[in-house]
Amino acid sequence: MTSSPMTRCSIRARRIMREGPDWVISFAAPFFAAFPDLHHAIVYLLVDGDWAAMRYHGTGTLTHDYGGVKAAGQKLDYYGTVIFELANGRIAEVWGHSDLADWIAAQ
Numbered sequence: 001m002t003s004s005p006m007t008r009c010s011i012r013a014r015r016i017m018r019e020g021p022d023w024v025i026s027f028a029a030p031f032f033a034a035f036p037d038l039h040h041a042i043v044y045l046l047v048d049g050d051w052a053a054m055r056y057h058g059t060g061t062l063t064h065d066y067g068g069v070k071a072a073g074q075k076l077d078y079y080g081t082v083i084f085e086l087a088n089g090r091i092a093e094v095w096g097h098s099d100l101a102d103w104i105a106a107q
Helices: 004-021 019-033 099-107
Strands: 039-048 051-061 077-088 090-098
Touching: 077 099
Parallel strands: none
Antiparallel strands: 039 051, 051 077, 077 090
16 A cells, blocks of 8 residues: 555655754755755635645756756746644644646646
8 A cells, every 4th residue: 555645745744854964965955956046936825723724836957857847947836735734833733635747747
């Protein structure tokens, strides 16, 4: 049985909390290097007590190989949704999903 994208994101969030900012940087660095003009915009943000939900839009230009895709100036355009559980004014749990994998598969 495979885990869902939401489960994988939740597991990744727990690892972030356990291993801290250095792991986040090492995990995200190849993505940021591949899309040096990467931009994310918040489309919607909803907050209700200890819960928040966000819809975001990401754009950028692939200038370095990433995820098995050879860079040729392809324009990235994707959306994602993240749900946050908050505790004591901090993020306690994160679940997320984006269509980034669909964009990569289409290249």
